[in-house]
Amino acid sequence: MNTSIFGNTPLHRCDYLSSKYQCQISIKKEYFNPNQTAKDRAAWYMVKDAIAKKLIKPDDILVEASSGNTGIGIAYLAKQLGYRSCIFVTQNCSKEKLRSLENLGAKIVHCDNSNGLLDKNSTQYRAWSFAQMNRNSYYTDQYNNPENSRAHYETTGPEIWQQTSGKITHFFAGLGTTGTVSGIGKYLKEKDNGIKVLGIEPKGSILAPYKATGKVPTSDTVMEKIEGIGRKFVPGIFDTMAVDQILQVERSPTVQTALAYYQHTGMLTGFSSAAILAGLEDYCRNNTVDMRDHIVLLFADYGDRYLHSLYHSLTTKNSVYD
Missing domain, CATH: 3.40.50.1100 (Rossmann fold)
Structure with missing residues (x-):
């Protein structure tokens, strides 16, 4: 089997987001993998x-x-x-x-x-x-199998570092199994500990409070439904030291952000990628970023896998296919 087909996905500057937030923002397009996913x-x-x-x-x-x-x-x-x-x-x-x-x-x-x-x-x-x-x-047990995060430590992290010529300042990824952010975050921190690694999860997920306190919350809070991310338990592979901050987002703003992104770019994001866009909005609203910053967003998959959930309002009008 030709294993070279995995990885080496493109990283492209997003003009729309870069202009909106007045800094350099690039998308790591993991949907260029064989099965369109990280x-x-x-x-x-x-x-x-x-x-x-x-x-x-x-x-x-x-x-x-x-x-x-x-x-x-x-x-x-x-x-x-x-x-x-x-x-x-x-x-x-x-x-x-x-x-x-x-x-x-x-x-x-x-x-x-x-x-x-x-x-x-x-x-x-x-x-x-x-x-x-x-x-x-x-x-295979992706939540506890160290090969999950090792894959990103050995491949995705080095790719991002090389593709940005080491100039990356912020990295955003969704938190599901946590393998992606744990592996990439660890690699980037070893290269430059000043890089800010941000994890995104739905409101009601437990990883943000766990990161903050080191304890699993006991309250049974309802978790917003954002497919692919959010946990009610702590995955065994989660490396809290690889993540600086975890931002929680709600479903409704996530959906609206995905629709706005499509309207401006013509691109359909996956559900977790839409959540990253919502988290980016929150982060930039509450933190100072400038043209010297280079933010990388990892888009784990493409939006055509969510036409009936994330893009229902568009598909009913057939505008996705225009």
Whole structure:
């Protein structure tokens, strides 16, 4: 298999955002990976690690709990390399992601939530339980598998550093498994500890208070629904030292920000990317940025996977296709 197809994604200056915030803003376009998602990197690292350690054999089942994108990456690799795949998703997984999983031959299991191993109705518990009961299966476990963050430490981080000629001052990424921000943040901090690393999550997620206090909140706050990011448990791979600040955003402003971005650029952002834009707005409103700053936003996937959720108001008018 040609593994060079993963990574080496472009980083382009966004004229609209740079003009709006009066600084240099670039987009790391992870949707240029084979399956149009940053999760291809983590999927490949986790699978190749399992192969190297002889944890899987041909025709075994690769199992993952996923909001969709990592599952797509796992299912793609399974199909390419002679394995099967079983992906556990929540009920709000987008129709477009489900269609991609089906086309890749994955078995799809719908679960009530994604609240971690302590909840028996969660994607994580049911994926783990399935792998425990089926000897010919392997749970890649993106929330606790260090290969997830290692993929970004060894590939995405160096790419961003090289593509900005080391002039990056701020980095924004969504917080889901936390593998992306943990790996990239660690790499960038080693290069220049002055780089500000910002994580974005929905209001009601627990990672911001956990980062601030070191304790998991006990209150059961309802979390805003922004597909792909937000947690009710702390992933084992989360490196709090790699992140300077976590910003929480609400769903409604996120949707409006995505629509405004489309109207100005003609580009459809993924849901987590739209959340990053909302977080950027909040950050620039409350902090001083100037033309010397170079902000990099990681867009994990493209908006065509969210036409029925994020862009429903546009699709009903057919304006997305104009």
